[in-house]
Amino acid sequence: MPADAKRQGQAKQRIRRRKLAENLKEYTMTAKDKIYLFDTTLRDGQQTPGIDFSVQDKIAIAEMLDDLGLDYVEGGYPGANPTDTEFFSKKRTKHASFVGFGMTKRPGVSASNDPGVAALLQAETDATCYVAKAWDYHVKVALGTTNEENLDCIKASVKAVTDAGREAMVDCEHFFDGFKANPEYALQCAATAYAAGARWVVLCDTNGGTQPHEVEEIVSQVVKAIPGSHLGIHAHDDTGQAVANSLAAVNAGARQIQGTLNGIGERCGNANLVTIIPTLALKPAYAERFEISISDDKLGELSRLSHKFDELLNRAPDHQAPYVGSSAFATKAGIHASAILKEPETYEHVKPESVGNDRRVMVSDQGGKSNFINELARRGIEVEKSNPKLDSLISIVKEREASGFAYEAADASFELLARRHLGSVPQFFKIDSYRCQVERRFNAVGDIINVSEAVVKLDVDGEQLLSVAEGQGPVNALDNALRKDLGKYQDQIADLELVDYKVRILNGGTEAITRVLIESTDGSGERWTTVGVSDNIIDASFQALIDSINYKLMKV
16 A cells, blocks of 8 residues: 555544544543432322312422423322322323322232232322332241242332333332442342332431431442432432432432422431432532432422422411522622622532522612513513513512512412503403401201302403302302302303412411412313401401402403
């Protein structure tokens, strides 16, 4: 071969090798492992003392979780009670995999004859998550069977799901305690689930007492037998380390994290997904190595979602919650406040707006306007930053929230307030007066009954109307009277339905200020929430009722 041709060939090879190296470098820089996010708010979260979701609650929460962008939404135990039976009568998510939860088949019964397995297979789900014993002590005490039979139960249960064409996963209960007591058997339980076809084998710190360094060490051993791409972590917060334990498992190779909104759950709660999500998305130690299914836009709504969920639970949000608490980016007067005004990064580990929160410098009214503009734009309301009405709207909202209104949980009331103030909503009707009467008396057969009657006087475009109605309680009577005759708008509210009603006392005593949240829906399937605040529970309810009807008329 001539020397020139040889040199040209070598030059082309060097170019190809350089391009290959560049492509490989680019791939290694951009290719990231995915961390799958599994929410168990509707199942494990429901075990929180004092929390009992209705079907409508579960539907609303499932929609919130699905809209956030989670990979899996676990709904509860199909067939375990009337609420879950109705909830699993149809698929409740559009994007996330909808998951039913239950126990592996019972010892001595085939999977095809086990009622619990049958209920799981009959539910309208995409995936099934079994809980399986992974501690030999519990196999003996709780199941009353042998270690070998327990492995057979895991294998047969997983096969029943995969044969039905659904995704199977197994939560290995008490895995870390079981591993410490008998590592060979705990690992055998996990490996049996994986070998049977489970997409995910989830290691559970059921008692919540395992330390982060222990989690990382044990998961590091498990990934030698089961690929990390098929391993998950389910941590409880009994030592306040559920988030840390979840991240430790990720560092060791696990690629699914189970948790709940705001960390609710039995005893001290579960790993808090509202803390885990921004940590994975915003902290370079994780963001540079992993990707999650939560978009930047949805991440920017995280604070609102967290607070809305707390209001749905009828409890006050945690002001000092990481990332989303009202005090998460708050600083009092002094040298820190001065530094923040000059260089926010000096005392803020992430930008508040990245999670939909606000910077609060308590020596002055700094910021907030951009967030209002974004919130208004999200509702299709365009307003210039220089518009003086925007400043007055912000003042009104702050004053009303200081008096007890909660607009994060009542989007419809906020939108109505904004549109009215900016001049884009007419006054559909005017309430002249209302009266509500409650009578407790004996009926004809001597039983004590309560009778509620409401009278509402209103003006609809100059037409004076009077409505009288009875109801099951004063609020229902007012609702019936208000919607009995709305003049020319009556047909437009015919499909309006109130689906939830929540009361929260904002300060103690019988003279307390009361906040009422009312959730409504109509024939289109849209749901909206309105709020009322008063020292009179009936008046607070009436405010929320009026907003609900006005919002319905506004969107027609």
